Amino acid sequence: MRHQLVRFLFAGCVGFLVDTTVLYLTLWLGFGYFVGRAISFLCAVWATWQLNRRYTFSSARNESVWAEWTRYLAAMSVGGAVNYAAYSVVVSALRPAPWLPILAVAAGSIAGLAVNFATAKWWVFKHARSIPDERQ
Template sequence: MRLRRQVLLFAIGGLIGLVVDAGVVQALVSFGHWNPYLARVLSFVLAATATWLWNRRFTFGHRHSGRSLHAEWLHWVALMSVGAVVNYAAYAAILMLYPWLHRWPAVAVAASSAAASLVNFATARGVLFKSAKTSA
């Protein structure tokens, strides 16, 4: 599969993850009265799971990780955690700079996701799904 197509499919997966991430964090803050920093931890795990499901099927469906499903998911979440550090640092900085966004954390989620997406694609493609599937 061409790199351009992989990037496009990864971006679609990222949008899915963004919807899950922003939706969960906003719901937890608005309806569950969670702290926006703590809510982001749960929203990340759920978003990472959604992007893993998409990307293992579509973006990297022609590649394999050589791991069991559970091990692959754990590896995915660990790798996405690298991007999450970038994402969370930007998220926290945005919330500190704009305190009014504590009521609207989904805006901060969206703004912080762009930089992390580049890190996430590189680690997913170059580390987890680095080998092409072979015909049996």
């Protein structure tokens, strides 16, 4: 499980980069902090699903990819609610600044991490085979 958590954290770091990049893009396009974050969150969830299904949990390939995606999106939305709540608190409590979106996304990501890992491991990918540690 430790190796899965490390891989999950790596995928989360990539997701964080996608999330903040898309958020800054949507802010630049005028979407605002909350609509922009909804869009950036969906992009980050798609990116982390791709990484987690290939490298973290080695997705069972005997089911529809769309069924897995739907389950992953639903699971990440549970953690996403925690994530979005923390993000909203930071955005609402602080004055707009160039660093505000990245700080708020970081707070949300940390807040939702445990929920997202648990739902991915024990619901979305519960039938996935374990990926062996390369050192063994």
